[in-house]
Amino acid sequence: MNPQDVPPKPTSPPTAGIPRVEPGTDPVSFPRTETQTETPMETRTESHPDAPAPASVTWSAPRPDPEPAPAVPATKARTLWKVLFAVVLLAVVGCLAWLAVWLNTGGASPEADGSREGTLQTVETPRATSLPLPREGVKSADYAVGDCFKDFDPESLAATAVPCDSPHSAQLVAVFHYPQGESYPGAEVLKAKALEACQATKLGPAANEYQLNFQRSFPSNTSWDAGDRRADCYVSAPNGNVINKSVLP
Template identity: 45%
Template sequence: MPTTPSPFLTPSDRSNRSGAGTVLARQGALLAGWVRRQGPKRVGAAVAVLVVLGLAIWWAASSLGGGTTPSAGENTPAPTASSSAPASRGALPLEGVNALDFRLGDCFKDFDPEAPQSTVVACGTGHSAQLVAIEAYAAADSYPGRDPLKQKALDACKAAPLTEKSGDYVLSYKLAYPSSTSWDKGDRRVDCYVVADTGNVIMESLLR
């Protein structure tokens, strides 16, 4: 079964350390054979050499291993994904996208503001709605009530920067905001859509 390498050792660090230990052990075995051949007169000298060799092995192992463990304050956190760069959802069109996963500028085919899911399409293809504004309350905020939520969504619609092409279509605003139930589940989004009630007639993005 493979073992998990130490997080403080790179592959080169591990190979260098084990390699050095193998070479010094072989030298020790050769020296021990030489001692047996020399007889008792030189045993004392051989013992002294073995002591020196043991210290050399200890020093080599300490030197090679010492540089692999960070000192206090050298640890750096693992990199994390940036929240400002959402992961790709794949190629469009995408069916069954949850309303809380809609992104600013998304365009929708056969849009139903009451449906919990919609089909996201490329804005250069026929679509009936586009998400043009998103506002969010803080997670710690208390439920403000239906009327304040509706007003916040309407204000977001009025502030949305639409292109001049929006004047080529008959559009209406559709608002989406949390109910008290969805608020309790963490929903803090207030969304504004521009919608063409005549179907998938919009052929470009209407958001600057």
């Protein structure tokens, strides 16, 4: 082989322009361009020792902070409190008004009680007896509140009704009516009910002009079976027929 046929020794690899990597740093790859000079494999091996591949990194967009709940304006809160206060006030006023109407109409008094317990009547009604007066032999079942009687006997089944501006000894001022379907409650219960009727009676100014007593009349077991369902209260004068005015208001 001729010496001229032996190719010359390759020159030393170029060192200019090769990036320098500091020890302990991860290599960073960049895409090559056409003007980048190829570096021999052995030179790359010596210059960049083997290093583990970088761990994979997952990139994610940061989560937006949750929007805070809208705060209730102070003016709106005050308005809600005012509305609530107005509703409560109206409810209280309505209850008071209903209670006043109920009391004024006698809802708490026995007179307005139309239930099975019976009703108490203390207001003067049209006379049950026929005109003209006086009229004798009026039955006790026909007595009406406001009627005046001459020579009255509360145990009698009949009496003589007279005008209240004429001399009389008694006046019927209250009646408690038991329901028709009620069983006989007994004499003591009927006597107590007649006393309640007397205590509930309101008398007029004329009652102060006379010496008066309350008298009670109530049905016996026999008269109850015959349909008598009333306990009566009378105002009577112990001195006989000395009353010549109605003692009711």
